[in-house]
Amino acid sequence: MTEAIxxxxxxxxxxxxxxxxAVNNVSLKVGDGSISGLIGPNGAGKTTIxxxxxxxxxxxxxxxxxxxxxxxxxxxxxxxxxGITRTFQNIRLxxxxxxxxxxxxxxxxxxxYNLLDSVLRLPRYWREEKQLREKASGLLRIMGLEERQDxxxxxxxxxxQRRLEITRALALDPKLLLLDEPAxxxxxxxxxxxxxxxxxxxxxxxxxxxxxEHHMDLIMGICDHxxxxxxxxxxxxxTAESVANDPKVVEAYLGAEEVTx
Amino acid sequence: xxxxxxxxxxxxxxxxxxxLMAVGxxxxxxxxxxxxxxxxxxxxxxxxxxxxxxxxLGLPFTVAFIxxxxxxxxxxxxxxxxxxxxxxxxxxxxxYFIITAMGASIFIDNxxxxxxxxxxxxxxxxLLPAFLQGDPLEWGALTIGRIDLTIFxxxxxxxxxxxxxxxxxxxxxxxxxxxxxxxxxxxxxxxxNFVIILVFAIGGxxxxxxxxxxxxxxxxxxxxxxxxxxxFIAAVFGGLGSLPGALLGAVLLxxxxxxxSGYLSTQYxxxxxxxxxxxxxxxxxxGIMGKDAEDKx
Amino acid sequence: xxxxxxxxxxxxxxLIAVLGLSILTGFTGLFSFGHGGxxxxxxxxxxxxxxxxxxxGPVALPAAILAGAAAAAIASVFIGKLTLNLKGDxxxxxxxxxxxxxxxxxxxxxxxxxxxxxxxxxxxxxxxxVLVLDVVFVVxxxxxxxxxQGRNMVAVREEELxxxxxxxxxxxxxxxxLVVSAxxxxxxxxxxxxxIQFIRPTMFNMAKSTDxTIMVIFGGLGSISGSIVGTIxxxxxxxxxxxxxxxxxxxxxxxxxxxxxxxxxGIMGGVELTPSGIRRIFxxxxxxxxxxxxxxxxxxxxxx
Numbered sequence: 001m002t003e004a005i006x007x008x009x010x011x012x013x014x015x016x017x018x019x020x021x022a023v024n025n026v027s028l029k030v031g032d033g034s035i036s037g038l039i040g041p042n043g044a045g046k047t048t049i050x051x052x053x054x055x056x057x058x059x060x061x062x063x064x065x066x067x068x069x070x071x072x073x074x075x076x077x078x079x080x081x082x083g084i085t086r087t088f089q090n091i092r093l094x095x096x097x098x099x100x101x102x103x104x105x106x107x108x109x110x111x112x113y114n115l116l117d118s119v120l121r122l123p124r125y126w127r128e129e130k131q132l133r134e135k136a137s138g139l140l141r142i143m144g145l146e147e148r149q150d151x152x153x154x155x156x157x158x159x160x161q162r163r164l165e166i167t168r169a170l171a172l173d174p175k176l177l178l179l180d181e182p183a184x185x186x187x188x189x190x191x192x193x194x195x196x197x198x199x200x201x202x203x204x205x206x207x208x209x210x211x212x213e214h215h216m217d218l219i220m221g222i223c224d225h226x227x228x229x230x231x232x233x234x235x236x237x238x239t240a241e242s243v244a245n246d247p248k249v250v251e252a253y254l255g256a257e258e259v260t261x
Numbered sequence: 262x263x264x265x266x267x268x269x270x271x272x273x274x275x276x277x278x279x280x281l282m283a284v285g286x287x288x289x290x291x292x293x294x295x296x297x298x299x300x301x302x303x304x305x306x307x308x309x310x311x312x313x314x315x316x317x318l319g320l321p322f323t324v325a326f327i328x329x330x331x332x333x334x335x336x337x338x339x340x341x342x343x344x345x346x347x348x349x350x351x352x353x354x355x356x357y358f359i360i361t362a363m364g365a366s367i368f369i370d371n372x373x374x375x376x377x378x379x380x381x382x383x384x385x386x387x388l389l390p391a392f393l394q395g396d397p398l399e400w401g402a403l404t405i406g407r408i409d410l411t412i413f414x415x416x417x418x419x420x421x422x423x424x425x426x427x428x429x430x431x432x433x434x435x436x437x438x439x440x441x442x443x444x445x446x447x448x449x450x451x452x453x454n455f456v457i458i459l460v461f462a463i464g465g466x467x468x469x470x471x472x473x474x475x476x477x478x479x480x481x482x483x484x485x486x487x488x489x490x491x492x493f494i495a496a497v498f499g500g501l502g503s504l505p506g507a508l509l510g511a512v513l514l515x516x517x518x519x520x521x522s523g524y525l526s527t528q529y530x531x532x533x534x535x536x537x538x539x540x541x542x543x544x545x546x547x548g549i550m551g552k553d554a555e556d557k558x
Numbered sequence: 559x560x561x562x563x564x565x566x567x568x569x570x571x572x573l574i575a576v577l578g579l580s581i582l583t584g585f586t587g588l589f590s591f592g593h594g595g596x597x598x599x600x601x602x603x604x605x606x607x608x609x610x611x612x613x614x615g616p617v618a619l620p621a622a623i624l625a626g627a628a629a630a631a632i633a634s635v636f637i638g639k640l641t642l643n644l645k646g647d648x649x650x651x652x653x654x655x656x657x658x659x660x661x662x663x664x665x666x667x668x669x670x671x672x673x674x675x676x677x678x679x680x681x682x683x684x685x686x687x688v689l690v691l692d693v694v695f696v697v698x699x700x701x702x703x704x705x706x707q708g709r710n711m712v713a714v715r716e717e718e719l720x721x722x723x724x725x726x727x728x729x730x731x732x733x734x735x736l737v738v739s740a741x742x743x744x745x746x747x748x749x750x751x752x753x754i755q756f757i758r759p760t761m762f763n764m765a766k767s768t769d770x771t772i773m774v775i776f777g778g779l780g781s782i783s784g785s786i787v788g789t790i791x792x793x794x795x796x797x798x799x800x801x802x803x804x805x806x807x808x809x810x811x812x813x814x815x816x817x818x819x820x821x822x823x824g825i826m827g828g829v830e831l832t833p834s835g836i837r838r839i840f841x842x843x844x845x846x847x848x849x850x851x852x853x854x855x856x857x858x859x860x861x862x
Contacts, residue, residue: 054723080725088723094716096780098842105713106724108706115734118705119698125705132706150841151849172725296647298591347819354715355646359589360775361818363768368811375804487764490658493651501647528666535659538652542640546648 005068007032007208008053008084008176013062013072015048015232022048024232025062030176030225035202035209037219037240040229041252046212047089049229050178054086055079066176081109085169086178089212091161093153099164100149104136106171136171142204143167143197159190163197170201176208177201183215191215195222220244228252266403268523269516274409276515277416278474282492283499283507284420285467291440291502292460295355298362299340301489302369303465307333307472308481309373315388322390326415329473330466337465338458340365366486373483381482389477412474419470420508423463427504436460440502494538500551509549563685569793570688571749573786576773577699578742580785584774585703586735587715589650591767592637592657596740598762599633599660600626600747602670608680608752619682623748630744631737642732657764664759675758683753691749695742699782702738711735712780743770772810775817778824783831788824 006029015023023045030036038046051057053064055076064072071079094102111128118125140146143163148156153164162182169177179198183191195218202209213219219226219240226243228235236246243249286300311329314320320328344361386394398405427433438446439456447453475485491514492507499510514537522530541548575597582588604622607613613621637656641649665673702708710731713721722728751757769792777788792810799806817824829835 056719056722075727076719076722077725077727080723085725086723088720092717092720094713094720096716097712098838101709105706105709108710109725111706113706115702115705115707118707119701121701129705148845148849150838150845152842152846155846155849157849157853168720168724290647296650298650344815344819353818353822354587356583356587356589356715356779357818357822359646359650360771361815363589363591363771364811364814364818366811367768367772367807368815371804371807371811375808487658490651490654494655497648497651501645529662532659532662535655535662538655539640542644542648542652546644 004032006030006065007034007067008210009063009065010049010053011063011065013049013052013064014060015045015052015057016060021060021232023052026229026232026234027062028227028234028237030208030210033202033206033208034224035198035211035222037223037226038210038212038229039214039219039226040235043231044229045232046229047180048232050086050180050212053079053178054084080172080174083173083175084178085172085174085176087162087165087169087180087182089180089184091165093161093165093168095154096152098150098152099145099156100136100140102153102164102168103139103171104132106168107132107135107139109172110135139167139170143170158185159193162186162194166197166201170205173205174207176210179209179211179213181212181214183213183218186215188217191218194218198222263403264523268519270403270405270409271523272516272519273512274406274412274478274515275519276512277413278471278478279491279495279511279515280508281416281419281467281471281474282489283495283511284423284504285464285471286489286492287496287499287502287504287507288460288467289464290496291504292436292443292457293345294502295358296362296493297337297340297461297464298359298489299365299369300464300468300492301486302366303333303337303340303468304472304475304489305373305483305486306336306369307469308476308485309377309472310469311473312382312384312476312481316385322388326470326473329469331469333469333472334462334466336369337461337468341457341461370483370486377483379483381480382476383480384477408478412478415470415474419467423467423504426463432459491534494534497548498537498541500548503548503550506548506550513549565794565797567683567685567688567753569790570685570692571683571746571753572770572773572793573692573789574695574749575743575746575770576777576785576789577695577782578739578746579770580774580777580782581699581702581708581711582735582739583771584779584781584785585708585715586711586732588642588646588732588735589771590653590736590739591650591764592653592655592660593739593743593770594762594764594766595653595657595660596630596634596743597747597750597766598664598757598759599630600744601751601757601762602626602664602676602747603629603744604748605670605676605679605751605757608682609678618680619687619752622682622752623745626748626751627741627744630747631741634736634740635733638733638736642729642736653767654764657762657767661759661763671758673759675756677756679751679755679757681752681755683749688749691745695745696782696786703782707731707734715780772814775814776824778826778829779822781824781826781830783829783835784824784826787826787831791825 008030010026010028013023013026014021026049038049040046048057052059055074059072063070066082066084071082094105111132113124113128140149145164145167148160153161156164183194186194198209199222223240226240227237228243228249230252235252236243236249282304286297289297307329310332311325314325314328315322344365345358348357348361393407393411395407397407398410427436435451436456436459439451439453443453475488495511495514496507498514499506514534517537518530518533521533575593579593582590604626607625608618608622637652641652664670670676710726713724713726714728714731718728773788773792774785776792777784796806829839
């Protein structure tokens with residue numbers, strides 16, 4: 001019986017900066033339609049893995065396979081167009097643009113008119129621009145940002161900025177969404193809200209999600225599968241329950257103490 | 262063969278000046294990760310400071326040098342505090358820094374033109390120290406101009422002092438640490454603001470010395486700030502951000518320019534700097550001694 | 559009247575180059591020290607076409623303009639391919655070197671007059687040609703900016719990494735901006751050559767490049783109407799302040815620093831002087847006010 005090809009697979013992934021291995025022989029799989037968590041103490045290499053997946057860093061050793069095909073060392077924009085988008089730990093919105101324009105810009109791949117069409121304002125431009133506007137509006141409506149669409153992105157409160165970043169990442173119709181600490185700086189209510197949004201997004205857009213997080217409630221609450229990193233190496237890998245009870249994980253996070261669940 | 266060695270001497274002389282400029286520029290670049298495009302104007306001011314210290318204030322030659330160096334160090338620090346720091350604090354985009362540098366350079370250059378005037382000035386020989394006033398030195402078949410020798414010696418002294426400072430003093434190590442990782446160094450107790458000021462001061466000081474030397478060899482005029490292009494090219498050639506690279510790039514650039522000028526044509530000398538730049542960008546953008554210019558995120 | 563017309567034509571010619579630079583610097587965030595070089599290429603190629611090729615009357619100017627623009631565009635592709643994939647500093651240094659190199663090369667080509675310049679070029683540029691071209695290129699610039707290509711350029715300016723993560727081919731966006739701006743500079747150079755009827759390498763040195771950039775900055779980065787205002791202002795001011803000519807640049811330099819540190823959005827404040835542009839500003843303000851009111855209400859709700 002052949003196993004379904006995982007959506008994303010990291011095989012023996014290693015990234016060295018000079019002498020230091022930020023990511024060391026990490027292998028993990030993200031299944032289609034799942035929400036997976038990537039956790040570990042600060043500096044464990046989680047964002048580095050995101051950077052490797054999205055092509056920002058070149059791989060030192062190992063492979064990254066997306067839908068069975070290697071994507072490591074490809075150009076970042078190609079990987080994004082291929083179906084993997086992300087949000088950033090320190091929000092990287094187009095700060096001087098409005099909420100609407102942030103998403104509108106990111107919708108660009110849904111249009112195909114070229115520069116000549118733009119300069120001469122040929123029919124294809126008008127037709128496709130209209131579609132882009134509708135798509136952007138639709139996304140904003142689904143994500144509850146329609147009312148705020150004229151505000152400049154840097155005037156949004158923090159929680160909405162994060163939501164906007166996720167919305168922008170969805171504009172490319174990704175198959176895999178990488179969220180880098182989406183709940184950073186949020187209070188429990190906002191975190192709950194975010195959890196709900198992520199679950200809804202998974203269902204509504206039929207995508208898989210890989211989340212880096214420190215908020216354990218979020219991770220335990222929505223992740224089907226968790227991968228634990230420490231000092232660039234895999235510490236544990238499994239369901240939320242198995243990972244929570246794994247003594248190695250407990251030790252890494254809390255020191256060698258017993259924790260009652 | 263004699264001509265070859267003669268060109269070598271010329272090349273090393275101008276290379277010394279390029280080296281001071283390029284190292285000053287690279288020092289700031291390695292810490293701030295940004296190119297101070299106003300560097301040329303600082304060099305030019307150094308020449309004027311030295312000139313006036315000598316002619317107007319009647320100070321002895323070495324003192325004039327020191328005044329020029331301190332003067333330009335001060336200008337560089339003022340520029341940093343008034344123009345660059347506010348941008349840094351606001352996390353302004355890279356573009357704003359370049360524009361501001363351009364503005365500063367226009368301001369400084371034209372202030373000089375508007376006040377002192379555009380006519381070039383020459384260091385009057387009678388005011389130069391005695392040893393600079395004799396005939397060129399003979400060494401075997403070589404004729405070594407006294408000024409060229411002085412330039413080489415002064416530049417060498419400055420660069421050696423700089424190397425000792427960076428490699429062997431506590432402050433120097435602080436600079437190295439900050440160049441490597443500003444945040445981590447700050448956590449270790451190194452005040453980044455202080456390091457930044459120090460680095461601009463040193464870069465400015467080197468620029469000042471370069472300016473005086475250039476002014477001595479040629480003339481002092483406001484448009485000489487354009488020479489800074491050579492320092493940028495030298496730094497790219499040797500590897501942006503690497504101090505030994507800047508030195509190497511500067512000397513090589515000057516030698517190539519001199520040989521081209523000597524054997525081919527003086528007209529195309531400045532063009533060769535550009536050709537070297539393009540060549541480097543095609544073959545190896547990180548420069549001779551640069552590390553792979555890889556990641557950003 | 560002739561005098562004013564002369565200024566108007568100069569404004570019109572410079573505006574074309576400034577529009578290009580606005581796209582490159584104001585909207586894409588790339589800084590060029592060497593656009594004088596592209597203007598020079600445009601001017602000299604146009605001069606060759608208009609004075610040495612003996613083309614029939616009506617064809618001469620369009621041919622000269624096209625040739626000049628094309629030559630400048632090709633040169634820019636060369637620079638772009640080498641540097642736009644690297645850090646921003648490399649592009650700046652390369653444009654600086656390029657500008658200088660062009661000047662040195664032109665100084666040494668006797669066929670085009672060398673350092674002394676080339677006089678007696680045909681007078682083909684008329685005020686209505688400049689006006690028509692101005693309108694055309696303002697529309698072209700506007701159309702580029704308000705398209706997905708233009709939005710991608712702005713994304714590159716705002717957050718290049720995030721733009722790549724949003725699938726934008728940032729290298730391509732930068733190339734488009736560069737080539738368009740170089741072509742426009744070439745057009746301006748061509749018009750200049752056949753208006754002043756005299757060209758000389760020093761007319762296109764770094765001072766020219768920075769002059770053009772200053773016009774973009776004063777008008778405000780990211781605003782086409784701003785670039786128009788900036789050009790009008792900065793081409794006509796020198797005439798007004800002719801007595802203080804040397805101090806003009808001193809003040810400009812200082813003004814640039816003050817603008818960048820204080821109000822980078824320049825005169826126009828990043829606003830476009832169009833109905834939609836103004837509407838956008840008010841919509842943004844209203845939405846922000848609404849948001850703040852809601853947040854305050856929520857806060858008070860919690861406290862109470």
